Amino acid sequence: MTGALDGVKIIDMSAVIAGPMATQILGDQGAEVIKIENPGMGDMARWLGPQSNGLGAMFAAVNRNKRSIALNLKNADGKAILLALIKTADVLVENYRPGTMERLGLTYDALKAINPGLIYVAMSGFGQDGPYAKRRVYDPVVQAVSGFADSQADPQTGEPHLIQSIVCDKVAALTVAQAITAALFARTKTGIGQFIEFNLLAAALAFVWPDIMYNETFLDEGVVQMPEFSRFYDIMRTQDGFVTVIVISDDEFADFARAAGKPDLAKDPRFANVFLRLQNAEALKSEMKTLMAQFPTADIVKRLEAEDVPHARVLKRDDVPGDPQVKHLGLIVESTHPKAGRMRDVRPAVVFADTPSTIRRPAPMLGQHTDEVLRELGKSAADLAALRASGAVA
Numbered sequence: 001m002t003g004a005l006d007g008v009k010i011i012d013m014s015a016v017i018a019g020p021m022a023t024q025i026l027g028d029q030g031a032e033v034i035k036i037e038n039p040g041m042g043d044m045a046r047w048l049g050p051q052s053n054g055l056g057a058m059f060a061a062v063n064r065n066k067r068s069i070a071l072n073l074k075n076a077d078g079k080a081i082l083l084a085l086i087k088t089a090d091v092l093v094e095n096y097r098p099g100t101m102e103r104l105g106l107t108y109d110a111l112k113a114i115n116p117g118l119i120y121v122a123m124s125g126f127g128q129d130g131p132y133a134k135r136r137v138y139d140p141v142v143q144a145v146s147g148f149a150d151s152q153a154d155p156q157t158g159e160p161h162l163i164q165s166i167v168c169d170k171v172a173a174l175t176v177a178q179a180i181t182a183a184l185f186a187r188t189k190t191g192i193g194q195f196i197e198f199n200l201l202a203a204a205l206a207f208v209w210p211d212i213m214y215n216e217t218f219l220d221e222g223v224v225q226m227p228e229f230s231r232f233y234d235i236m237r238t239q240d241g242f243v244t245v246i247v248i249s250d251d252e253f254a255d256f257a258r259a260a261g262k263p264d265l266a267k268d269p270r271f272a273n274v275f276l277r278l279q280n281a282e283a284l285k286s287e288m289k290t291l292m293a294q295f296p297t298a299d300i301v302k303r304l305e306a307e308d309v310p311h312a313r314v315l316k317r318d319d320v321p322g323d324p325q326v327k328h329l330g331l332i333v334e335s336t337h338p339k340a341g342r343m344r345d346v347r348p349a350v351v352f353a354d355t356p357s358t359i360r361r362p363a364p365m366l367g368q369h370t371d372e373v374l375r376e377l378g379k380s381a382a383d384l385a386a387l388r389a390s391g392a393v394a
Helices: 017-026 059-062 077-088 109-112 139-146 167-192 202-207 250-259 263-267 274-279 281-292 296-305 317-322 326-327 370-375 381-390
Strands: 009-012 033-035 066-071 091-094 119-124 193-197 232-238 242-246 311-313 332-335 341-346
Touching: 009 077, 017 033, 017 059, 017 066, 017 091, 017 167, 059 341, 066 370, 077 381, 091 167, 109 119, 109 139, 119 167, 139 167, 139 202, 167 193, 167 202, 193 232, 232 281, 242 281, 242 296, 250 263, 250 296, 274 281, 296 311, 317 326, 370 381
Parallel strands: 009 033, 009 091, 033 066, 091 119, 119 193
Antiparallel strands: 232 242, 242 311, 332 341
8 A cells, every 4th residue: 555645746955854854744654755955964954963874863853755865056957957856846845044045046936837736835934024034043943932932931930941842843844744735635626836935933823822822812801811721730749750640620630639639629619610720720739749749650640540630650751662552552663774773763643544654765864865866867877977077966
């Protein structure tokens, strides 16, 4: 069986995380992805994180199911190769700073002239125009502007903190992958491609809005403001570890009180319903933390499980691969990379019954498939030698 996107060809000119992760998702789903990289350093993500024989862990995590071609787009012959690839492509994804593709003569208008069916995705940090458009952007910058950092502020001091993950990049990847499949579906009805403008700030704001920004939603007078939704939950210390618990409904709160050995807590007038519990969230968490600290982790987890309370033991990162649910679902797979050796990866998250996503090839080394791709374009051995001599490819 083939993947859902079998037959779709994607030219991936993006780098680091957001674009590459999006195209990897589509590659997992069967699309052919050709990654365009600059000769020399290539995608900067190649050099981020642990290294194994020239392969970086961060790069490997978001670039499987792709072929890499090292192409110098400032060279006329290199640009001609890109245009030849685009003529037969379904999707182009780029995340250069605004204005770069224009300087290269690779605008959507220029490319749709040679391929009217092309779906052209222009990714940026803050959009193609506006007061921030020209800024160099990484994930923490978007966290600061979108409200993510403020949402992590210390409750006592108000000092903001960054989420210790490049969450805006990864939210962007998921959003872009869905947008591309929507555009591909639209093309089945219209027969023509389209330009997709996408920026990380827009994706981040859409992501934070339902909970982090819910006090910014209603604008008329008389609105009852509430403490942040995150006040409902926290990490709680046990005698020998940490557990997280979230109880929202009245039944869940009563279940927690029984599990923690203090059923009368559910009758406390400060916590009589969901609105009061949220308004008195700090007092409630103080009560809950005091109770949780009395139990060994294994004991309280067993009691919470018996009462069907939403909870989980907080795992250390190196414990995650051995977690029984992770193992049961087969979420982490092991393989042997031809250069980097044995490695772990996460399987495609979505399970398709009839068009399965698969890991068909590991993350490529820089320019690993240059010759292969060029031969598919009809280039001879002599052509390849000449292109290398001119600096068009590597």
